[in-house]
Every structure is written in structure tokens, then in C-alpha cells.
Amino acid sequence: MKTFQEITHTLLEYWMNYGCIIQQPYDVEVGAGTMHPETFFRVLGSQPYKVAYVQPSRRPTDGRYGENPNRVYRHYQLQVILKPSPDDVQDIYLESLRKLGIPLEQHDLRFEEDNWEAPTLGAWGIGWQVLLDGMEITQFTYFQQTGGLDLMPISAELTYGLERIATFLADKESVFDLPWNRELTYGQVKKREEFEFSKYSFEVADTGLLFELFDLYEKESLRCLEEDCVLPAYDYCLKCSHTFNLLDSRGAISVTQRVGIIGRVRSLSLKIAKQYVQKREEKEEQISV
Amino acid sequence: MSKSEKKKKNKFLFELGLEEIPADMISPALEQMCQSVEKRLKEACIDHGSIRPFASPRRLAFLVEDLPDQQPEREEVVLGPSQSVAYDEQKKPTRAVEGFARKGGVAVADLEVVETPKGNYVGYRKIIPGKSLSEVLQEVLPQVLTSISWPKNMYWRESRFRFIRPLRWCLALLNNEVLPFEFEGLKAGNTTRGHRFLGEPEIQVLQVDDYLDQLRQNYVLADIEERRAKIAAEIEEVTPKGLHISSDPHLLETVVHLNEYPTLICGSFSEEFLKLPQEVLTTVMRHHQKYFSVVNEEEEIQAYFLTVMNTSGDPEGKIRKGHEKVLRARLEDSAFFWKADRKRGLEERVEDLDLILFQEKLGTYRAKTERLRTFCTGLSEDPHLDKAALLCKTDLGSDMVREFAGLQGVMGGLYAREEGYPEEVWKAIYEHYQPVSLEDASPSTRLGALLSIADKLDTVVGCFAIDIVPTGSSDPFALRRQAQGLVKVLLDHQMDYSLSHLVELAEKNFPAETKDKEVSEQVLNFLKGRVRYIFQEKGIPYDVLNAVLAVEIHGVYDAYQRAQSLSGIRKDKDFEALAMAYKRTKNILSKQSIELSAVSQENLIDPEERALFRAYSELKPKVDNNLEKGDYVAALKQIAGLRKTVDQFFDKVLVMTEEENLRQNRLRLLHDISQLFLKIADISEIVQENQG
Numbered sequence: 001m002k003t004f005q006e007i008t009h010t011l012l013e014y015w016m017n018y019g020c021i022i023q024q025p026y027d028v029e030v031g032a033g034t035m036h037p038e039t040f041f042r043v044l045g046s047q048p049y050k051v052a053y054v055q056p057s058r059r060p061t062d063g064r065y066g067e068n069p070n071r072v073y074r075h076y077q078l079q080v081i082l083k084p085s086p087d088d089v090q091d092i093y094l095e096s097l098r099k100l101g102i103p104l105e106q107h108d109l110r111f112e113e114d115n116w117e118a119p120t121l122g123a124w125g126i127g128w129q130v131l132l133d134g135m136e137i138t139q140f141t142y143f144q145q146t147g148g149l150d151l152m153p154i155s156a157e158l159t160y161g162l163e164r165i166a167t168f169l170a171d172k173e174s175v176f177d178l179p180w181n182r183e184l185t186y187g188q189v190k191k192r193e194e195f196e197f198s199k200y201s202f203e204v205a206d207t208g209l210l211f212e213l214f215d216l217y218e219k220e221s222l223r224c225l226e227e228d229c230v231l232p233a234y235d236y237c238l239k240c241s242h243t244f245n246l247l248d249s250r251g252a253i254s255v256t257q258r259v260g261i262i263g264r265v266r267s268l269s270l271k272i273a274k275q276y277v278q279k280r281e282e283k284e285e286q287i288s289v
Numbered sequence: 290m291s292k293s294e295k296k297k298k299n300k301f302l303f304e305l306g307l308e309e310i311p312a313d314m315i316s317p318a319l320e321q322m323c324q325s326v327e328k329r330l331k332e333a334c335i336d337h338g339s340i341r342p343f344a345s346p347r348r349l350a351f352l353v354e355d356l357p358d359q360q361p362e363r364e365e366v367v368l369g370p371s372q373s374v375a376y377d378e379q380k381k382p383t384r385a386v387e388g389f390a391r392k393g394g395v396a397v398a399d400l401e402v403v404e405t406p407k408g409n410y411v412g413y414r415k416i417i418p419g420k421s422l423s424e425v426l427q428e429v430l431p432q433v434l435t436s437i438s439w440p441k442n443m444y445w446r447e448s449r450f451r452f453i454r455p456l457r458w459c460l461a462l463l464n465n466e467v468l469p470f471e472f473e474g475l476k477a478g479n480t481t482r483g484h485r486f487l488g489e490p491e492i493q494v495l496q497v498d499d500y501l502d503q504l505r506q507n508y509v510l511a512d513i514e515e516r517r518a519k520i521a522a523e524i525e526e527v528t529p530k531g532l533h534i535s536s537d538p539h540l541l542e543t544v545v546h547l548n549e550y551p552t553l554i555c556g557s558f559s560e561e562f563l564k565l566p567q568e569v570l571t572t573v574m575r576h577h578q579k580y581f582s583v584v585n586e587e588e589e590i591q592a593y594f595l596t597v598m599n600t601s602g603d604p605e606g607k608i609r610k611g612h613e614k615v616l617r618a619r620l621e622d623s624a625f626f627w628k629a630d631r632k633r634g635l636e637e638r639v640e641d642l643d644l645i646l647f648q649e650k651l652g653t654y655r656a657k658t659e660r661l662r663t664f665c666t667g668l669s670e671d672p673h674l675d676k677a678a679l680l681c682k683t684d685l686g687s688d689m690v691r692e693f694a695g696l697q698g699v700m701g702g703l704y705a706r707e708e709g710y711p712e713e714v715w716k717a718i719y720e721h722y723q724p725v726s727l728e729d730a731s732p733s734t735r736l737g738a739l740l741s742i743a744d745k746l747d748t749v750v751g752c753f754a755i756d757i758v759p760t761g762s763s764d765p766f767a768l769r770r771q772a773q774g775l776v777k778v779l780l781d782h783q784m785d786y787s788l789s790h791l792v793e794l795a796e797k798n799f800p801a802e803t804k805d806k807e808v809s810e811q812v813l814n815f816l817k818g819r820v821r822y823i824f825q826e827k828g829i830p831y832d833v834l835n836a837v838l839a840v841e842i843h844g845v846y847d848a849y850q851r852a853q854s855l856s857g858i859r860k861d862k863d864f865e866a867l868a869m870a871y872k873r874t875k876n877i878l879s880k881q882s883i884e885l886s887a888v889s890q891e892n893l894i895d896p897e898e899r900a901l902f903r904a905y906s907e908l909k910p911k912v913d914n915n916l917e918k919g920d921y922v923a924a925l926k927q928i929a930g931l932r933k934t935v936d937q938f939f940d941k942v943l944v945m946t947e948e949e950n951l952r953q954n955r956l957r958l959l960h961d962i963s964q965l966f967l968k969i970a971d972i973s974e975i976v977q978e979n980q981g
Contacts, residue, residue, distance in 0.1 A: 068625065070618045085445060087457065090308060094485070105486040108598040108608045110547065111346075113311035115441065126443035126454070128309060133611025134578055134596065142445055142455075154445050168611065251644070259649070 003179045004166045004186055007100060008054055011078050011160060014096045015052035020080065023053035028235050029242040032057050033079030033159055034118060037234060042081060043143050043155040044277055052080045054162070058242065060249035063198030066191040069174035073197040074190075078160040085142060085156035093140065093158055097132075100169065108133050116141045116157075120241050120265040122148035122273065125157065137164050147273020207252040214243045214261070221268050230276045237268040299358065299422055299464055302497045304343075304350035304481055305434065306458035312346070312546035314453060316513075318437050319344045323351055325436045329429045334360050335422065343501070343511040345549045347482070350460075350511060352497065360419025367393055372402055372409040386411055423463055427470055430461070434472060448473060458482065462497050483507025484549050487601055508550040508601055517545050520597060523553035524581070532591055534581040535571060544579060548599040555583075556613045560592045562620045565627055566703050572693045573619050580616070626688040635704055639679060641686035648766075651751045651799075654682045660798040664743045667794045668786070674736050677717035680705060681740060684718075698722040724774045727826065731781040738782045742791070745775040750795040753815070754808050772819040776845055780823070785844035788816050820845055824852055832976040833859065839971035847919065851969050854921035859975055863929040870935045871966060872973045874959045877944060883956045892954040897934075897941040904934045905962055916968050928965055935962070 002010065016022050026036040033039065033055035042049045055077050063073035082089060090111070097104060111128035116139060118124070125141035139159040143151050163186070166178045176187030221236035244261050247253050253261065310318070319342045330337055330353070338355030369375065369389035377383055382390075382397045390397045395413045403412045420428075442451035450473050461468040461477035470477040481504065483489045488507030494500050501512055510516045520541070524534055544551060562570065567590045574580035574594050583593040596612050603609055642655035651657070661678040668674075684690045684701030702719020706712075713736050720732035721740040732738045752758070752766050759768050779786065792809050817838060824834055829852045837852045858864050893899045908927055915924035944955045966972050 069621065071622075084447070085455075087455075105600075106605075106607060107486075107611070108596075108600050108603075109486070110599050111309035112547070113309075126441065133608050134615040135611065142443055144443060152444065153447055154443075167614075171610075171614075173614070173617075253644075259646070 001179070002101065002166075002169055003181050004162070005181055007166050007169065008076070008078060008162055010099055011096060012052060012054070014099045015050075015080055018050070018092065020050040020052040020082075023051050025053060025055050026238075028238045029058050030055065030238055031059055031241065031245060032118070033077040034116075034123065034157065035121065035238055035241070036079065037231065039079060039081050039157065040121065040123075040146060040234065040273075041231075041276055043083060043146050043151055043157075044149060044273060045280055046153065047083075048153075049081065049083045049155075052078070054078050058197075058245070060197075060201035060245045063194065063201055063249070065198040066176065066187070066194035069176065072163070072175065072190070073194050073201070076162040078162055080158040080160075081155050082158075083155035084153035089156045090140075093130075093138070097137075100165065102132070102169070111140065114139065119262055120244075121146060121269045122266055123269075127157075132168060135164055135168055137161055137168060147276075148270040149273050149277065201246055201249040205246050205250050207247060207250050210243050210247050210250075210252070214240055214247070217243060218264060218268065221272075225271055225275055228275075228279065230272055230279060233268070233275075234272050237265065237272060240265050240268065299356040300497045301353045301356055301422075301426060301464075301468070302350070302460070302462045302494075302500055303352075303430065304348050304458075304460040304500075305456060306348050306460070306482060307452070307456050308454040309346045310349075310453055312543045314439060315344050315346070315349070315546040316542075318439065318453070319349055319351075321437050322349055322433060325433045326351060326353065326429070329432055330425075333425045333429060334419070335425055342513075344513060344546070345509055345511050345516075346547065347457075347549065348509075348511065350500075352500070356422055359421045360425060362419055363417045365415050365417055366403060366412050367415050368403060368405070368410045368412040369393075369400070370411055372411055375400075375411040423468060426461075426463065426468055430470055431472055446474065460494060462494060465496055484509050484600075487550065510550055513545060516548070516551055520545060520551050520553065523551075524595060527553045527555040527595060528583060529555065529591075529593060532583050532585055532593070534595055535584050535588070535590070537575060537581060540575055540579060540581065544597040547579070548597055550599060550601055551597045552601055552603075553595055553597055554603050554609050554612075555593055555595050556580075556609045556616070557593045558613060558616055558620060562624065563590065563592055565620070565624060568696060568699050568703065569623050569627065569689065569693075570620070572696055573623050574616065576693055576695065577619060578612070578616060580612075622692070623689065626692060630687040630689055630700070631704060631707055634708055635680045635683045635701065638683040638686050642682055645682075645685050648751065648755075648757075650755045654685055657747060658682050660747050660795075661740070661743045663798055664747065664794055665739060668739055668743075669736075671713075671736065673711060673713040674717065674739055676710070677714045677721070677736055677740050678743065680710075680714070681718045681721050681744070724777055726770065727773055727777060727823070731778045735782065738778045738784070741778050742775055742784075742786075743795075745771040745778075746791055746795040747798070749775070749815070750792060750808065750812055751799060753812050754796070754799050758811075759815075768815075769819065772816055773823060776816065776819050776823050779845040780849055783846045785847055787843040788820075788845065789813055789841075792816070817842060820848065824849065829853070829856060830859075832974055833970070836970035836972055836974035839974055840967050840969070850919060851921050854925055855970050855972075855975075857922060858925045858929065861926075861929060863932040864925065865975075865977055867929050867932045867935065868972045868975050868977070870932070870939060871963065873939065874963055875971075875973050878956065878960060878963065881945075881952075881956055883960055884953060885960070886957065888957045888961060889950075889954050892950055893958075894951065895942045897938045898955060898958065901931075901934050901938045901962075902958055904931055905958070905965075909961075909965065912965055921969055925969065931962070 012022055023038050030036060036053065036055050038051050038053060042051065056074050057077050058074045060073065062071045064071045086092065094104060110131045112131055114127060114129040116125050116127060123146040125143045127139065127141035129136045130138040130140055137160065141157040143155045143157055145151060163175045167175055170178050172178055176185060176191060178186040180186050180189050217236045217239040221233045221240065224233035224236060244265060323340050323342045326340055336357055337353050341352045343350040370385045375383055375386035386400065387397060390400060393413060400411050400413050403410050439453040442453060444451055445455040456473055456475055458480065459472060459475040459477045460479060460481050461470050462479055467479050468477055479494050480491045481494055483492055483504065484507055488509060492503055492507055494503060504511045510519065528534060570590050571582045574582050578596070580594040580596045583591045583595065585591055594616065598608055639658065642658055643653055645654045647654050647657045658679060661681065662675055665674045665678045681698070681701055684697060684704060687700055689700050690697050698721050699719055702715045705715035705718050713734065716734045717736035717740045720734065720737035721744055723729055723732050723741060732741050748766060748771050749768050752768055757766055792812050796809050820842060821834055821838060833852050833855045836855060837848055842848045888902060893902055908931065912924045912927050915927065942955065944952065944959070946952050
């Protein structure tokens, strides 16, 4: 039986052999692997790119104090971007599952319609959730727009839910019982983190401070843009997004505010994407974020 | 036309291979594709036999049989100079006509005179050969493929062409030969693909007739009916004895199109979950997992489920275990919601509605709740109704409804029941979204019906007030469906609220700044349109509908009764004649100004007008009495009894006499009589049989 870390390792190795750059997780809080600059910026423009990385993803509202067997505050996504999407992208993906030791001919695998959308990033795509014996193990998306910009070429995005795949392979009831390695379980490594962050986001977070921080992050992001520091501007945009999620899990956001705040983050994303593309065209840089 | 009708013996098989198409879009696309083939072959003058559609998640295909070798030849007349220019006085061909003949490659002697509306011209007939079948198909196919419209398209390669999902292969066989054809980077060939894991990745189809069999051997059932039949048979097979699945036609249709090789298995879950409400269990199974739930003879849910796998079997039970594990996790989540949601009472949740937006300009659900309460109080003093109105939206803040939006209302009702609210209250909450379609049942209780009316009308009036009005195919708030639901409830509950009263009541709830002056009129017309639609669906003839809707609709149920009574009597001879007479009356009255006052008996001079007045005076109280009772059939029969008297009146009495006071008096009499009908219908709208 594969441990949690062996699963991660196997997949990264597979994609490395396919020719992907192996990147590291981004060091700013994000809600999904899509928000990593290696996806957000790389899918823009025309340069081909292939990248894979693990991204710890924080979802404050999903926190359950480590008590729910399937929901966690911070889960791990393994994200792959293939730009442009190869014609046999589905087969390449399925091969990665075989590498994990899943005999697909003995299972029930389906691609079911699920079109991904991230309003705060001005991003959406068309695709499926991949169901293995009824369990959603991957989100498969053909990116159509990011930062409100039409994309061409089209990138394929594969987002593996590592906990889900591990649960499937390990035949465990609870994510906390998964073997992280041969000695420790996922629960032993993560439970305290789950408890404290759940407690923080539901009970402790200072909403007044968070609202202030949101304003400050937004201001700094805009200032960065004025100074042509697009990537730092994006970091502060991500911070806005995470701050919004925290406020949301505290139930601190009224309806009218919610629409407004989502609009503000989105507006940052759109500006950032636009300026990123413009700058790139001006300088005709070869490859650098 | 063509001289030699070619033997029809050709077959054409086309298969477009693509990545998984969303299940619900397959049928409509396949239908469009086949219709488009039919239409374009017809335009190309290609006769054909049946067009058989095939489809699976990864392919759209069709087979056309009995195709001719080519289009029929066409004969075309090529016109030259006019006859007068073509020949000189000696009837010799001029240079003009010689030039024309040379250019067309025909002898002058072969030219003929052709009569046209503009005069006689010289010309010749030319046979245009038909294009070969292959040429026609190559022209038709791209048109067919681009004509399919999808709800949501995508790009996947550097081309401006969009489709539902990426195209991956294309098979085109004309009598076992590959049709030379290219589309969006795909070159047609004779290979198809089997099931992703059980079949061959590439299958050569050498004979058109072998297509279905070869696919079947590779675990793809491309014939939709074959999949449907397999699923139906296996449902019988795997359902535990004495039990059956809970009927779900939409889910059945989805699983037919979700799998290339559907195979059923039956799984089970722990009986401890049976303490969850049946509604929740069914929704969890169908919503996320697309499982059928299993019930006993009494329709009580059992701890089993049926799932349709996209593979041939599960000999070791691995797949079943996987599905059971996923379902268990989902049920645990729901059990958690069911427990957590009930920690706070519904009344406590009312304030949460401040955080949930109904519509940007129309405010939150809290605001909507207050509007519903005011509206309901206007209809009934029943405190249970007010309580139900207060609580009916509170489940929108519950975890369960956030997870399963389709359970809105239902959960509120169930939570209210758990909290011990009286049946009137929890049922009203439970049912207030019903009916969600014309096929769905109206609320079973009176309070549920009233709350349903309140909720729907609030949405319709509110949206109209901020100018969100359904136009053509655009109806984002599903206002047509809401209004139809409202009309259906009024009808099913035989309620006699007048529509204008209801609309007025709902409109009062919206603050002046959002209100547009025209709204109530506009909403009323909109509702009338829906009434018309529903009555039509119930089989009321259109002229009866026109007649009934021409007078004010007080209650919808009342209008329906009037329509039914009128439908019953319209063929009656006396009634038909009376309707004719009424048309005359209406005509006269519409052109004259009348000063309304009572008919003066002294001014009735002619015996026929006196007779009519007498008959009317005797009849009126009887008719009024029947109208009062709602016995429209009796009232209409009584009025039809006036026919002879009315006919004699028109025969003998000159209404438009010069004498002002006599004329006015006669007009008043006619007016009074017409008022008898107008409480039921404007019968001048009735179309007589002999008028068509």
C-alpha cells in the first residue's frame, strides 16, 4: 500500500518524466492550486509551459476541528498545467493513475461534466470531475479565461485531490487514518493544525483587524501595480482573497459586502493579468514570471 | 427530371469521436445532428432511407441507408436574345443568335423558342449532371457539424472553432470506403475507439454493417436503446427481492448517457442512516452520486442503492465497496448537517436571513420574509400562516440546504416538524416551493397553497418592478414557471381570489422608489398570458378562451368554470344564434354613445321591444341567482332561451330611430341584456362552425 507521501512522490515523478518543471508550493496562503502564480500567470500569453507542483490549499469554511473524516481546513492539491493541452491529455492523465497502481479496467471511472469557475480570479474553464468508483479524485479543466482575458493557446489543468486518492488507495474510512509514511498517520501530522486553524477561523479571528488588513493589502497591491511590480501586486491580491475567506468563515460578511468584496478582489486580478500581459509584450521576455 | 433513377443501395456511416460529452446534452445534440443531415440531404435533392442515430459519451454517430449514387440530373434552360432580335425578316438567324449558339456550343438549328412572361426568347436546354454522393456528403458534413448548438462551448486548439468538448477522431465510411473528409484538424478514417479500459484503443471498421457489433465487442453500446434496455433489465435483476427503485425518469435518462457500457450493481449502507429523513437520503444519493434509491411496497426507503457503472462487472465487489465508502462519507456529512442544523431553532435563524441576498435591488431574504408575512396577513388571519411565512426561508441558512439547494423548503418543513410546530405550519413550509413545474403537484394543504402563492407572486411582482421581465427565451428568474405555478395552485385549490387583488396586495409591499407605475397592469397581463397557456393545456378551445378572457378574470378557478360551461354550450343551436345576435348588438353599441340609466317602460312602444323587456326582466333575477351560485351552465341556458325574442326584436324594431329618447331607450335595453353575458364571457369571440 502506498503512503500519502509516496502517492505525492509517484505523481510528481510521473509528471517530471513527462517533461514538466517541478515547482514548489507557493509561500502565500491560497485556496487552490490554481492561485499559484505558476498557473495564474503561466496560462496567460502564448509561451508553451509544463509544470507540476503540490499546493497546500486553505479553505477556512471547510475546517472541522479535525473531527470530520472527510473535510479539512488545509488540504493538498497536486496541480499540473500543460500548455498547450496535448491531444492525448486524457490518456496521459489516466496513465498517471496506473502509475499509482490502480488497475483501471477493474474499476468504474468516469468523466462527469463539471465546469470550474473562480470569480475572484476572473477565471473559468470547461471540463469534468473525474470519478473513480464514485469518488471525485481529480478536477480536469480546459482553461478558457483567466484574469478576464481570453486564453490562447488553451491550457489543460489537472488538479488531483491527494487526500481523496490516498483514501481510495488505502481503503481507510477517515483521512486522519491515512499513513503519511510508514510510521506516522495523516492525523498525527495534521490534527493539531486542523484544530487550531478551525478554532482560529471560526472563533478567534479578529474581524475588525481583518477588514483593516483587507484594505491595506488592496492598497498595497494597487501601489505595486503603479510601480510596475506585477508579481508583488499579485501576492497582495492573494492575501486579500485569503482575508476575505477568513472573514467569510467568521460569518462577518453581509450580503451587500460580499458582492462588493468579491468585486474588489476580482478587479485586482483583472488589472494584474492585464498589466502582466502588456509588460510581457513590451519587453518580449522569453520566459520569466 | 432525372431520366434514370439510380438504384438506391449506398450506405453512409459517420462517427464523430470526442472527449466525454455532458450526459444531458447528448440527446438534443444527436437529434439536431440527424435533423440537419435530413434537411441538407433534402436541399441537395438526395433521397435517402432511414437515418439511424447512435451515441455514447464519446461519440455522436449516424447511419444513412438507401442513398443514390449521385444527385439527379437537372435540366436548365439557357436563354439567348429575344425572338425578334434572333431572326430577321426572312426568318434567318441573325449574328446575335449565331454568337449565342456558338458560345453555348449548340447548333443554331437546335435552338428553340421559349415563352417567358417577358415575351418569347431563343434558348436551348442544357442537362446539368448531379454531383456524386461523395461530393455531396463532403459538402454537407461540415454544415451539419457546425449547425449543432451547445449550451456551453469551448476552445481547445488554436482555431476559432468551438464545440462542447475536444474532437478527437472521425470515422466516415461510404459503403466501406473512407470518405475523403477533413474537419478541424481531423482526417476521416475507418477507425473508431472502444471502451477506455475494456476495449481496443483503435478498431478498424471494414464493413459499415459491423459497426455496432464491433463496438459491442469492445464494450461500447452505441445504440442508445440497447443501453436503456440493459439498464432496465439489470435494475430488475439486482434490486433485492420484494423491493423496487424509487422512480426517477430524469436520473434514468442521465445514466443512459453517462456510460458507454452500463452495468448495474446494488450496494448498501448502514441502517443507522435510515434515521435521516427519506428526502435527505434520496437527495444525497441522486444529487452527488447519481444512485437510485430503493424502497419497499409502502415506498419507504431501504438501506440499499443502485449504481450504474461504466464497466462490464465487479466480480470481486471492489467497485461496490468503493461506492459504499463514498456514500457513507456523504451520509455522514448529511447526518452531521441534520444534527448541527437543529442546534439552532428556526426562529433564531430568521435574523440570518439578513445575510442572504434575494436580489440585489429587492433586498435580502429577511426583507422578502417580511413581504410574505404582510401579503399572507392580507389573505388570512390564521396565525399558523403567519408563522409559516416567518420561517419558510430560514432553511436557506442551514448547512443542509447550502449543500443540497434542491431541498429548500423541504428541510425547513422537516426542521419545523422536529421542533414540534403544528402540522399546518411545517407542511406549509415544506410545500411552499411547489409546484416547481406544471407536472409537479400543488401544495396539499390550504396554508401551503397560500404561502406558495405569496412566494411566487412576490418574485414576479418584484422582478417586474425592477424591470426584470421575461423576453423571448430569456427568463433568468424563471418568472413564467413561477406564474404558472401560481395559477396552477389557484386552480387546484379552487381559490377565488381575484388576480388584480392579489397583485395589488403583493405590489403594496415594494417601496415607492422601486415601483414603476405600470407594474400591476403589466403583471396582470403577464398572469393572464399564463392563465391562457394553462387553460389551453387543459383543452379549452381558443375562441372560448378569448371570450372568457375578454371580460375581467376575477378568480382563476371561476374563469376556468366559465370556460368549461361555455365550451359545453357553444354548439347549442339557440346559443349560436344568440351569439350572432349579440355580435350585432355589440356592433351597434360600440358605435353609439348611450346615457346609462334604467330602461323606461313608457318609451317602449313596439310590441317586440316590450316582449323583450318583459322576457329580460323575468330572466334577470334567475340568471343572477345562477351566476351567484356559480352555475354558469344553467345561466347560459337561460340566456340562450332569449334567442327567439331577440330575433323578433331585431326583425321588427328599428333601433337607430331618429327619435332620440326612443333610440336611447332601445340602446339601454340592449346594453342591459349584453350585461347578462358579460359576467361570463364576451360571446362575440365565439367562432361559429360555419364561419370556420
